[in-house]
Amino acid sequence: MKLRWHKGNSVRLLENGEGFYPRVFEAIEAARSEILLETFILFEDEVGRELQQRLVAAARRGVRVSMLVDGYGTPPFSDGFLAPMAEAGIEVRSFDPGAQPMGIRLKLFRRMHRKLLVIDGATAFVGGINYSADHLLRSGPEAKQDYAVEVRGPVVGDIHRFVLDQGVGDAQGDATAASDAQGAAETAFIVRDNQRHGTDIEQVYREAIRGAKRRIVIANAYFFPSHGFLTDLRGAARRGVDVRLILQGEPDMPSVMMAARTLYRQLIGDGVCIREYCTRPFHGKVAVVDDEWATVGSSNLDPLSLSLNLEANLVVRDRGFNGELSASLEQLWMDHCEEVTLEGLDQRPRWPVPQVLLYHVLRKFPRWAGLLPAHTPRTVTLASGGQAPERAASTLASPGH
Template identity: 55%
Template sequence: MAGRWFDGNHFTLLENGEAFYPCVFQRIADARKEVVLETFILFEDKVGLALHEVLVAAARRGVQVDVTIDGWGSPDLSPQFIAGLREAGVRLHVFDPGPRPFGLRPKLLRRMHRKIVVVDGEIAFVGGINYSADHLADYGPEAKQDYAVEIRGPVVAEIHRFVHANLTAGSRHGEHRRFWRWRRQVRHAAHELPHAGTARAMLVSRDNSFHTTDIERQYRLAIRLARHRIVIANAYFFPGYRLIRDLRRAARRGVDVRLILQGQPDMPIVKTAASALYSHLVKAGVRIYEYCERPLHGKVALADDEWSTVGSSNLDPLSLSLNLEANVIIRDRAFNAHLHERLDHLVRHSCKQIQAEELEASGGFVHVLRSFLAFHLVRLYPSLVSWLPRHRPRLADPAVLAHAYAHRDGR
């Protein structure tokens, strides 16, 4: 989905779980009518249990609560955890929950990777932070560095419409008719939400039907139009050939292009894949910084003094060609400046710059061959992944889900 622009919005940057969880939980605690939440990962740890508590409390006081999790990203919720939600009236939905023949996950690809919350149709959250304790600093060296935004203003109605459309996907015809009547109401309501700030904003998503390249297209447009700076902080960096080409061209025309990538990755293959592209980028003038304090999980970027994006989409084959993702595009000088200050803080205090001399010193036939193969793989992968199955995903209802988990656990 590449939506329309909405004026008059306000964005608050939330860095890591320490800022994100208290804010989200408080908004849910204050909800009067409705909470809709989507997340890739929900773990039954101290964060997941805290979310469980506020969702149950909201449902018990009459708030309509819909929670969608991914069946692969959140595979180990106990029957008791699920039953507690159901008994309170929370409607739990699971994106492609199975089946799992012989314990395998045949539908591993094309996951629901979005992280969105909408409360009362008035406040929204979009970003990359899941509901798990590894987004908190006290988790230790493996705690993730990540970002989300709290949103107020007219664009929230568009996000509200989007999450409800996801809930009705695959429903019966009668439900679709009710949805289309409701959608017209929400479109009208989008003009009635009061302005909350100065930001112009757009929700942009990626799916496997009609919006397969929308997020990548917004990145490429911002890179091509940039005049003096581009900063991209992305956890999993292995983008397509066209985006790599745009970054190289931007650097060659004098734009200060900076990439902040993982130096302490949660999966070693992430760094291996990204580093195979370093030579091509550094030779063109792109500055690459590896964040070495802890695993980087962020998916944020900015261009010049106004354009920014925050969301769930990485710049790798999974996010750009397979997963269901959602980002917000923000045009606001104040937000851009604040995001730039926070990313610059990472660069100055927690990053190591990759130097051209180091890349040359690590050269050799194997390095050159690996770099050559990686560079040409990014040219081919969009066409390669198009051959992968595009099964129609489904949302399981709570009863089916509880039965599936109980059967899996032998209960």
């Protein structure tokens, strides 16, 4: 795996829905020819409705709009939500949807977990923020802490080509358009799929960890990486690197937090500092290494993201961006996190099975979980070219698989 680095990019950090949605909506309003969007979750709430209205307005003024949502993360759209998009000519597709008996979503594995938006082949957004009101602080104590980036410059060409290659938008369209914006950041776009790039995101993390000289800060919602990843992290701490993990303390999925906690004792024993973010659910997938390297994206550091789901991250080499993200994480570390200590671990309830055994069982999860979906993932067209939703055709396209 070799990263394709591009110089001369401008990268803007966007924190939470308050930072992300205004920039996205502004870019959609300014679109002249094309909007390509991929997202795991799009809810019919205040955020989803505003997105829908802006996409419809763009399509009606002649912009080609294509959207792919995940069939597990995104519930079925109501006719009232989908019909205006169909009438405006927006292409709407769902990745591997399935029956939902009693409202239960069953197809958990191998999800399209990316969050990407490309405007006119010139501006792109990459990150972990979905289109749902629970990314807004005003939504209450369950509001998620999360990050994304807005990027302009040569790397947008790679993101644009990738999204078109997945069948989002016109595959015959111009995949070479790119912004003429100039910036100081050197960036690379990286994905995880179930074909040629199965371990790329993990390997990029591990390379940065092995090369770290002074500090590593990883803030990740779901942390249960491979044995090799943990070995690299512990090795960095043992050679004197300041290694810090910001993990969930008020999770939206408690079982994931419990799995991560099985790793704490060994990590702390080797000098890794761990704090749990306890203000509200943490949904970020970000990291900084030393003074220049950083990444923001959709990939968690757990078996689903590292071995099964379709993911996308942006890797950035730039002191200014690194410093901005570092400052945000430092504020979380100091003001919103609780330190995990060995003494505190001794006071917590113990698992009924040995933690070493549990770890080895859980880390084999991708091997057997990947066998469970006895079908070929597909995309289903919900709306296309003005076609009414109820007559939209199904396709067998399978981006990333």
